[in-house]
Amino acid sequence: MNVRTYAQKSKGYENRMNKILCIGMLVCDILISTVPDDILSRDSVGIRRPITSCGGDALNVAMGLSKLGADVMISGRIAHDVSGAFIERACQEAGIDTRGLVYDETCATSTTFALIDARGERHFLTDKEIFAKLVESDVPQALIDEAEIVYFGSAMALPGMDDGGLERLFRRARAAGKWTVMDAAIDETRTDLDWLTALTPTLRQTDVFFPSIDEARLITGKNTPEEIADCMSGFGMKAFGIKLGKRGCFVTDFQRSLFVPALYWMPVVDTTGAGDSFLAGLMRGIAEGWDIFRSTEFANTIASQNVGAYGGTAGIPPFDEALRFFENWEENQKK
Numbered sequence: 001m002n003v004r005t006y007a008q009k010s011k012g013y014e015n016r017m018n019k020i021l022c023i024g025m026l027v028c029d030i031l032i033s034t035v036p037d038d039i040l041s042r043d044s045v046g047i048r049r050p051i052t053s054c055g056g057d058a059l060n061v062a063m064g065l066s067k068l069g070a071d072v073m074i075s076g077r078i079a080h081d082v083s084g085a086f087i088e089r090a091c092q093e094a095g096i097d098t099r100g101l102v103y104d105e106t107c108a109t110s111t112t113f114a115l116i117d118a119r120g121e122r123h124f125l126t127d128k129e130i131f132a133k134l135v136e137s138d139v140p141q142a143l144i145d146e147a148e149i150v151y152f153g154s155a156m157a158l159p160g161m162d163d164g165g166l167e168r169l170f171r172r173a174r175a176a177g178k179w180t181v182m183d184a185a186i187d188e189t190r191t192d193l194d195w196l197t198a199l200t201p202t203l204r205q206t207d208v209f210f211p212s213i214d215e216a217r218l219i220t221g222k223n224t225p226e227e228i229a230d231c232m233s234g235f236g237m238k239a240f241g242i243k244l245g246k247r248g249c250f251v252t253d254f255q256r257s258l259f260v261p262a263l264y265w266m267p268v269v270d271t272t273g274a275g276d277s278f279l280a281g282l283m284r285g286i287a288e289g290w291d292i293f294r295s296t297e298f299a300n301t302i303a304s305q306n307v308g309a310y311g312g313t314a315g316i317p318p319f320d321e322a323l324r325f326f327e328n329w330e331e332n333q334k335k
Contacts (some may be wrong), residue, residue: 110276
């Protein structure tokens with residue numbers, strides 16, 4: 001991949017690095033806190049002022065990448081409504097290329113009410129109707145050609161892509177010489193699917209796959225990270241990883257494996273978008289020219305900082321600050 005060094009791009013955004021295309025769910029989040037565990041048994045509960053923010057994997061990752069100084073494009077479906085206007089305006093203010101937005105004439109923009117408890121854990125109420133409408137042909141080839149990394153964040157959660165659409169999308173990206181990066185958003189209610197069989201064609205077109213531990217177990221039927229990685233070793237990926245929540249993460253290039261512990265001393269306010277901020281950090285590291293292990297360690301520090309603020313990407317610092325934090329963490333690991 002043709003990438004530039006940090007020194008070359010440290011002066012603002014006028015010399016941004018090669019582009020990253022983010023495809024998937026675009027959601028308007030309304031964050032409500034602090035919600036008690038017994039809320040359903042109460043008639044009324046006082047909350048803080050609700051916060052409206054961007055959500056959905058593709059949008060969160062795109063916003064995170066933009067905060068980290070990357071040049072980002074986004075593709076997904078919204079509608080001509082208040083939530084859609086909020087998303088488009090937020091993208092434009094963040095400097096995200098919105099040529100890949102598709103306006104749906106039959107569905108509302110996806111909106112989520114995120115109920116945040118005292119532990120910072122979130123519970124989602126989401127209008128998902130528009131998710132079924134995204135199809136492979138929504139993504140212009142011109143955007144793929146401009147990108148160096150093509151990211152899809154909703155594997156097996158967007159029915160319009162399940163008929164081979166995601167495989168065709170990644171095949172197009174691979175044919176154009178791009179990296180393909182995938183996250184999963186498994187719909188556990190779909191008990192009719194053999195997830196590994198369903199994902200196999202796409203996995204063969206994927207360079208980096210980084211699901212959560214629950215998703216990885218559901219896909220493979222295996223339990224430990226090592227067993228899961230062994231199951232994933234035959235697809236020709238450059239790297240495979242597993243997000244382990246508060247335990248950190250696991251990553252392998254199928255020659256070497258690494259567990260990266262979470263930064264346990266960092267405060268946790270809101271875990272919304274933790275996995276998405278991780279993926280943003282991961283791809284920022286890859287685009288910087290780092291190997292998968294350093295990129296994963298950087299991603300781990302980004303996610304640990306992000307959960308200290310309310311909102312999907314609110315805690316992600318600018319790249320200069322993120323890099324200083326990461327380099328200090330690296331030095332401490334050597335002691």
